[in-house]
Amino acid sequence: MKIAVAGTGYVGLVTAVCMAEKGHEVTCVDVDENKINMLKAGASPIYERYLQEMMVCNDERLTYTTDYRNAYKSANLIIIAVGTPEKKDGSANLTYVYNVAKEIAESAENECVVLVKSTVPIGTSDKVEKIIDENKRHDVRIDVASNPEFLAQGTAVTDTLNPSRIIIGVQNEIAEKVIRTIFEEFDAPILVTDRRSAEMVKYASNDFLALKISYINEIANLCEIIGADVQDVAKGMGFDPRIGNKFLSAGIGYGGSCFPKDTKALHWLANMNDYELKTVKAAIEVNEQQKLKLIKKARKYYDTFQGLTVSILGLTFKPGTDDLREAPSLVNIPILLEEGARVKAFDPVGIENFKRLMERSDVSGINRIEYYESIDETIRGTDVCFILTEWDDVKNYDAVNFRKFMKTAIVIDGRNCYEISLMKAAGVEYCCIGRQTLKWATEIADISQFTMRSS
Incomplete structure (x- = not known):
């Protein structure tokens, strides 16, 4: 299949390279000309195990460009994987997502599916669909779907090639059929749901893991006071299959591109709807203190x-x-x-x-x-x-x-x-x-x- 990927950050580049590994023809699009030139030279702008080697191995199926018009013109599938940086109020900045949606509307000349893989607030795919419908220059069918990613930095390539699950948020069977074709070679359970539920799966998953980390850090702080050993405590907890042993390593808090941003974004979204996620708010507060x-x-x-x-x-x-x-x-x-x-x-x-x-x-x-x-x-x-x-x-x-x-x-x-x-x-x-x-x-x-x- 002919795929275009908007954005060559962690999610975009890893997704593109892994799709090429599965045999698809992939064009990577980015506004950063220096990054595109670096990719054309065979060098990855990010450090991720196996990524650069796979770029070289799949060179014939990978194209890098700043020319979004040609990239989106005849693509069967367009993946939006641009950044959604945190605003000062904790909400997600969706400027890049909406810009890409407008570019797709102006460029697409063939029937295609737009897959939103960026981590976005619930309801964003609906807005992407609206932007595309309002700005389409050609009379072609463009479906919008949600397909959140669950890769972890440091293991991003293996996580993408061997996913724990594939979540597909669609509004019709036509889009579902196209997306299932993309993932037919992936050995993972597939959940097909509506777009808003798919978007919520991503936030709910990341925020739950952040909660787990903040919880064990709170337990660790109390262990220091009362003379217990948090590693033994975590090991004992981890034997319980209802709890599991992942994300129970006490430390100085979580960081990275996902947990801090996603906890704040979901907390902000709840507040905007007159609801407070008290557990998520507590996780954010604990994490900020733990860094010190x-x-x-x-x-x-x-x-x-x-x-x-x-x-x-x-x-x-x-x-x-x-x-x-x-x-x-x-x-x-x-x-x-x-x-x-x-x-x-x-x-x-x-x-x-x-x-x-x-x-x-x-x-x-x-x-x-x-x-x-x-x-x-x-x-x-x-x-x-x-x-x-x-x-x-x-x-x-x-x-x-x-x-x-x-x-x-x-x-x-x-x-x-x-x-x-x-x-x-x-x-x-x-x-x-x-x-x-x-x-x-x-x-x-x-x-x-x-x-x-x-x-």
Whole structure:
């Protein structure tokens, strides 16, 4: 089938490449000429496992262009996968979605189905249909359907090729038949419903997972107070099939392009309809506070960060991606800099994106950030280490090196990367989330070796 995909971000590019992998002829459309030129050269603008290799393997079936008119002119299926960024009030900005709808209306000369894959508020597909009907230049049938995505950054390619489910929101059997043809080679359960229900499935799913994360973080915070171990608690909960063991890893909150935006968007939508989603509101509030957890823990050791050297392990919001949207690093590092700390940062793939964000920000003291390609050099001579992302490089790092290279071996771990017994054997002062704090200064080392810094 001849497919056009509007947008070459995470959803658009991954969808396009996976559709090409399934044998379809796919044209990727984007307004960013630099991004299109990069794609034409065979380079992916985002870091995602397997993506660039699959782009190369399916090169003959992939076309990249800024010319939307030709792309939409004769396509059988047009997938809208542009961004829906968050507005200041928490609602979703649908400008790009509606712009594409108008472009499709002006360009399509053949009968086609428009598939809205962008995460959009309930009722958006209806508005897309209205825009197309009002702006059509050719007398052709254009059906609009909803097909939300459920990919996770870091596993986006495998999630798309092996989906947990396929949700199709349609208003007629003609559109359903076309979409089923697209997914006939995918081994996954298919639910066909109306468009509004399909749109709600996406929000309800993401917000439920966000709720689960915020809930276990609340339990972790209480575990610290009463002396329980949140990892054992989560493991015990996970044995219950009604609960499951996914998204029960306590830490410093969720980030990325989906959960923060989608929780706020659904909360905003409910408010606009005179209803309050109290559980979603609580999840948002808990998550914002959780991002500051490591700063609060560090203040138990240091009255101020002035004059300290702080190492940061992990900049991206999760491992396996170079995405920094809503990453804890964007909250914690500015606080450290504003208080006068020197920051040494490590991340396997996110450094360049982080540099660009810092250069565009008004954060003071960005000249005090140094970037390193090895953990050894990142932690060397530092007063405290924050772990913000659970990269394998970090989880597999020899704990003995914290004591070997750091000035003061205080590790404050926001992702619970290490066994407490391992850190104790290494002689490291170890603070984590929802578990025992290991104080080597009083347990296994002479108190004179532990120097508190304050000014």
